[in-house]
Amino acid sequence: MPEATRRAVEVAPCGSTAGEHRRDAQGTRRLLLDAASQLFAERGYERATVRDIASRAGVNQALLFRYFGSKKALFGEVMARGGHEQLRATPPERLFEVALRGMLDEGGGPGADRSLEVCLRSIGGSDEIGEALRGLGDEYADVLATLARAEDGALRGDLALSWLLGIGLMRVVVGKEPLASADPDTVCRLAGEALAALLEGAPKAE
Amino acid sequence: MPEATRRAVEVAPCGSTAGEHRRDAQGTRRLLLDAASQLFAERGYERATVRDIASRAGVNQALLFRYFGSKKALFGEVMARGGHEQLRATPPERLFEVALRGMLDEGGGPGADRSLEVCLRSIGGSDEIGEALRGLGDEYADVLATLARAEDGALRGDLALSWLLGIGLMRVVVGKEPLASADPDTVCRLAGEALAALLEGAPKAE
DNA sequence: CCTTGGTGTAAGCACCTGCTTACATACCGT
DNA sequence: ACGGTATGTAAGCAGGTGCTTACACCAAGG
Numbered sequence: 001m002p003e004a005t006r007r008a009v010e011v012a013p014c015g016s017t018a019g020e021h022r023r024d025a026q027g028t029r030r031l032l033l034d035a036a037s038q039l040f041a042e043r044g045y046e047r048a049t050v051r052d053i054a055s056r057a058g059v060n061q062a063l064l065f066r067y068f069g070s071k072k073a074l075f076g077e078v079m080a081r082g083g084h085e086q087l088r089a090t091p092p093e094r095l096f097e098v099a100l101r102g103m104l105d106e107g108g109g110p111g112a113d114r115s116l117e118v119c120l121r122s123i124g125g126s127d128e129i130g131e132a133l134r135g136l137g138d139e140y141a142d143v144l145a146t147l148a149r150a151e152d153g154a155l156r157g158d159l160a161l162s163w164l165l166g167i168g169l170m171r172v173v174v175g176k177e178p179l180a181s182a183d184p185d186t187v188c189r190l191a192g193e194a195l196a197a198l199l200e201g202a203p204k205a206e
Numbered sequence: 207m208p209e210a211t212r213r214a215v216e217v218a219p220c221g222s223t224a225g226e227h228r229r230d231a232q233g234t235r236r237l238l239l240d241a242a243s244q245l246f247a248e249r250g251y252e253r254a255t256v257r258d259i260a261s262r263a264g265v266n267q268a269l270l271f272r273y274f275g276s277k278k279a280l281f282g283e284v285m286a287r288g289g290h291e292q293l294r295a296t297p298p299e300r301l302f303e304v305a306l307r308g309m310l311d312e313g314g315g316p317g318a319d320r321s322l323e324v325c326l327r328s329i330g331g332s333d334e335i336g337e338a339l340r341g342l343g344d345e346y347a348d349v350l351a352t353l354a355r356a357e358d359g360a361l362r363g364d365l366a367l368s369w370l371l372g373i374g375l376m377r378v379v380v381g382k383e384p385l386a387s388a389d390p391d392t393v394c395r396l397a398g399e400a401l402a403a404l405l406e407g408a409p410k411a412e
Numbered sequence: 413c414c415t416t417g418g419t420g421t422a423a424g425c426a427c428c429t430g431c432t433t434a435c436a437t438a439c440c441g442t
Numbered sequence: 443a444c445g446g447t448a449t450g451t452a453a454g455c456a457g458g459t460g461c462t463t464a465c466a467c468c469a470a471g472g
Binding site: 121126138152156159171182193201 | 397401404
C-alpha cells in the first residue's frame, strides 16, 4: 500500500454535530426505506433516482446498494412492507371504499399507505416493475371478486379494481377537475352505487 | 408488421429503385410520425427513445430534430394527429363503448387510434407531458358529462372516464387476468350496465 | 496500545438520454 | 454541366442514470 494513502481529506466527522447521527445500520436502512417510499409515491419508480432517495434519507447513495443491492430490490421491499397491511386489516366488503378513501384523502399523514399511488405512478416502467405491481393488484382483485356472487366474479372484481385505480389515476396523478377537488364522500357514494350494480348485476346475458 | 408500413408510403410520384431512399422530406417526416406513434403506444413517452423512433422509421435521428425540433414537440404532433378524430366521429352516447372497444380490440389494424393507450403508458412522465394528456382527457370527460342528467354531471363524467382508462390500464398495460383475456362483448356489457347506474343515478344524497 | 470489521463517504465507471454539429450526397434551377 | 441547397448521415456533447470502488472513520476486543 503506498504511503500517499495517508493523505487526510479533512472532512468534518459525521457525528460531530450534536452527535445526532449514530452509526446504526438498521436505522439508516430504515431511513432509506422511508425516503424511498415517499419518493416512489411522489414520482413513481423511474423518476425517483437513487441519488434523490439517498439524499432525502441523508446518507450516501452507496449505502443504498450495500443494504438493498439494487434499486429494484429496494422497490420490492418498499412494496412488500406497505402494500399488504391494508389488505389484511380490511374486511372485503369495505375494501373498495377504504382503498378509495386512502387515495382520495391524499395527505393522510406520513404513515398512510401509498402503495396504490406508487403503483399508479410506476405503471409505465420496466416489465419487471410491472410484474411486482401485478402481484399487489391480484391480491386486491381476488378480494373484490369474492363480493360478486355471479360466476364471472373474477372478471367483475377486475373491473372493480380497474375503476378504483382509474379514479386514483385521474384524481391523484392527472389531477383532472372536477374530480380532483371533489368531496371524497360524494365520490365514494357515486362510485359505491354503480359498483353495487356491477357486483350484483345479472350473471349472464339473457 | 412495421417493415411493411415503412415502404407503404408513396408520396412522391417517381417510383424508381425499390430499396433506395428517395429524398422526400414529407415522406420521411411521415415515417417518423408513424414510428413515433407506434413506439409511444408500445412503451409510453419516456421509454420510447428518439434513437428507437428514428431507427424504426429507418432514418437518422438527427432528422427527427430537424423536422420536429424536440421529442416533446414530436409527441405533441402525434397526439394532435390521432386523438381527436374518434372523438368527433362518435356520437356521445356511444363514446364510452367505442373508446372501450378501441382499447379492448388491441390489434385493430395499423390505423387504429391508440392515443388512449399512449396516454396510459405515458402517465408517469414529466409534467409537461401530463399537461398534454390532460387536454385529451378533458375532451372525453366533457362529452361523457353530457350523458349524465344530474347536476353533478361533470363529476360523473370524470368517474366514467376514470373507469374507461382504468379498464385500459388493467387490460392493456398491466395485462391483469382474467380481464386481459376476457371477451370484449362481455366486458362492454358489464361495464355498460354499471355505467348506466352511474350516469342515471340519484342526483343528490338525501 | 493496536488490530479488526462494520459503517460512512467521495469519486468514478460505463452506459444511456436528448440534442447538436460537421460533413457527405442527391436533387434541381440555371 | 454545375453550383446551391435541401436532404441525409456519422460522430460527438453535456448531462443524467444505476452501480462500484477505494478509502476514512468509529467502536469494540485482543
